[in-house]
Each structure stands twice: as structure tokens, then as C-alpha cells.
Amino acid sequence: MKTLEVSNDIIDIIDVIEQLCGIQVDDRKLYLLEHRFGELMREASYSNYAELARCARDDRQLQQQIVERITTRETLFFRDGSPFQALQHKLLPEIIDARASSRFPRRLRLWSAACSSGQEPYSLAIMLRELLPDADNWDVQILASDISSTAITQAKQGVYSEHEISRGLSPAQLNRYFHKEGNLWRVQDKLRSMIRFEERNFLQPFTNVGMFDVVFCRNLAIYFSDGNRKDLFNRIANQMVDDGLLFIGAQEYHSDMSQRFTMEHHCRATVYRPKKRVP
Numbered sequence: 001m002k003t004l005e006v007s008n009d010i011i012d013i014i015d016v017i018e019q020l021c022g023i024q025v026d027d028r029k030l031y032l033l034e035h036r037f038g039e040l041m042r043e044a045s046y047s048n049y050a051e052l053a054r055c056a057r058d059d060r061q062l063q064q065q066i067v068e069r070i071t072t073r074e075t076l077f078f079r080d081g082s083p084f085q086a087l088q089h090k091l092l093p094e095i096i097d098a099r100a101s102s103r104f105p106r107r108l109r110l111w112s113a114a115c116s117s118g119q120e121p122y123s124l125a126i127m128l129r130e131l132l133p134d135a136d137n138w139d140v141q142i143l144a145s146d147i148s149s150t151a152i153t154q155a156k157q158g159v160y161s162e163h164e165i166s167r168g169l170s171p172a173q174l175n176r177y178f179h180k181e182g183n184l185w186r187v188q189d190k191l192r193s194m195i196r197f198e199e200r201n202f203l204q205p206f207t208n209v210g211m212f213d214v215v216f217c218r219n220l221a222i223y224f225s226d227g228n229r230k231d232l233f234n235r236i237a238n239q240m241v242d243d244g245l246l247f248i249g250a251q252e253y254h255s256d257m258s259q260r261f262t263m264e265h266h267c268r269a270t271v272y273r274p275k276k277r278v279p
């Protein structure tokens with residue numbers, strides 16, 4: 001009887017979490033509940049997860065707290081290396097050449113979808129600065145989106161600890177693109193001004209995001225159900241130009257990608273291009 005109560009209790013909160021942000025808490029991750037919500041449960045004296053779930057159903061603030069606690073925001077500069085190398089040495093020069101004869105020869109749009117605290121979009125901005133010495137003459141914009149307001153606040157501020165800085169940046173990049181402020185490092189405006197930050201829940205329709213040449217959607221869909229993941233990548237494909245490029249996480253392999261994308265390998269990175277739409 002006790003076991004049944006406990007599992008019903010947990011099912012309710014797992015359900016709320018998935019409806020709020022798409023993250024699935026499966027049997028192997030039940031330990032996360034105590035780890036992420038134990039303190040909140042004690043502070044607010046919820047007697048069990050069912051009560052937390054019930055209160056969350058129509059309390060926006062509590063919903064936000066649940067999202068902030070359940071999201072895993074691990075990230076670092078130039079994570080996994082190879083997507084950035086493939087872009088810098090091969091794929092972006094190709095896009096730039098292709099754009100030279102187009103209506104908007106100097107326009108580039110990149111999307112760091114699920115950008116966490118900003119290391120990914122700033123890595124893209126650094127790469128573009130190094131690739132395009134005359135970057136100021138280009139109409140370049142990087143959109144950086146995440147559901148977590150904590151993540152977007154830090155990303156917008158662009159202020160990082162020694163530890164965060166030590167993960168992925170070379171000393172030359174640090175000197176060129178950051179200022180030291182006490183024990184912290186602040187991103188220079190020449191990078192920040194290339195990026196637009198926004199809070200966005202990827203379960204919801206992508207209204208007013210525009211079309212992108214390059215999309216990074218890494219280490220988000222691994223937490224989603226098959227259905228939500230398929231829907232997410234379908235909607236991402238709709239936001240990509242015909243010769244656009246999508247990068248997913250190095251540890252991610254989704255067999256259902258082949259419905260909307262073709263897979264290519266460049267410089268040890270796996271890249272997805274949207275398939276041509278049948279009119």
C-alpha cells in the first residue's frame with residue numbers, strides 16, 4: 001500500500017515537470033526529485049510530491065521554481081570542439097561564399113537553442129569574430145534562447161568565474177574578448193552586441209524567431225520524450241534556410257532525425273541539413 005502511495009505521489013510531479021518543460025524524469029532519475037526539490041519541499045512544508053504538483057498546477061511562480069530546479073544547465077565554452085572546428089574551417093566559409101551571390105550577401109543568422117548561461121552563444125560569437133575580421137560590416141545576429149531565467153540572466157550579463165572561464169577558452173581568447181573585474185571575467189561589448197538573449201520554452205510554437213543559417217540545439221532533446229523530440233526537430237527544420245546546418249550534442253543520436261534531415265560528417269563533427277520541402 002505504501003509503495004502505491006509513493007509512486008502515485010511521484011507520478012503527479014513527474015507529469016507536471018514534463019508538461020512544464022518537456023523533461024522526462026524516468027525510473028533511473030528518481031533520485032533527482034529529492035536532490036532538486038528536497039529543500040523546496042521542506043521550506044514550503046509540502047507534505048509530499050502530490051501536494052507540490054497540485055499547488056503547481058495554477059501557480060506561475062511555483063512553476064518557474066520547478067523549471068529552475070529541474071533543468072540541468074551544465075555547459076562550457078567551445079563544448080565538444082569539433083562543431084566549432086567544422087564551422088570555422090569548412091562550413092561557414094562555404095555559407096559565406098554561397099551568400100556572396102544572394103540578395104543578402106552579408107547576412108548571417110545563428111541560433112543557440114537552449115543556450116544555458118551563455119557559453120555556447122559567446123563561443124559562436126568568438127568564432128565569427130575570428131572568421132570575419134570585418135564582422136562589423138556584416139549583419140550578423142546570434143539568437144540565444146533558454147527556458148531558465150537564471151540562465152538567461154547570467155548569459156545576458158556575460159560575467160563568469162575563474163572556473164567557468166578555465167573550461168574551454170584559450171588565454172588568447174580570454175585576453176581578446178574579456179575584461180577582468182576582481183575575481184570575475186566580463187565579456188566585452190563587441191561580443192555581447194552580436195547576441196540577442198530571450199527566455200523561451202521550446203515546447204511552445206516558435207513564433208517570431210525567424211530563419212537561421214546555423215542552429216545549435218545540443219543536450220536538450222536527450223531529456224525529452226520521443227514525441228516531444230520529434231516535434232521539436234520538425235519545428236526547428238521549419239526555421240532553417242535550405243542550406244542551413246543543425247548541430248546536436250556529441251552524445252546524442254536520434255534515429256528519427258532522418259525524416260527531416262540528412263546527415264553529413266565534417267572535421268569529425270556530425271551535421272544535419274534540412275531536407276527540401278515538397279511543395
Ligand SMILES: C[S@@+](CC[C@H](N)C(=O)[O-])C[C@H]1O[C@@H](n2cnc3c(N)ncnc32)[C@H](O)[C@@H]1O
Nearest residue numbers: 021071073075114116146147148201202218219
Ligand atoms: C545541458 S544544457 C545545454 C546547454 C548548451 N546547449 C550545451 O550543450 O552546452 C540544457 C539547457 O536546456 C534548457 N531547457 C530545458 N528545457 C527547456 C525547454 N523546454 N525550453 C528551452 N530550454 C530548455 C535548460 O534550461 C538548460 O539550460
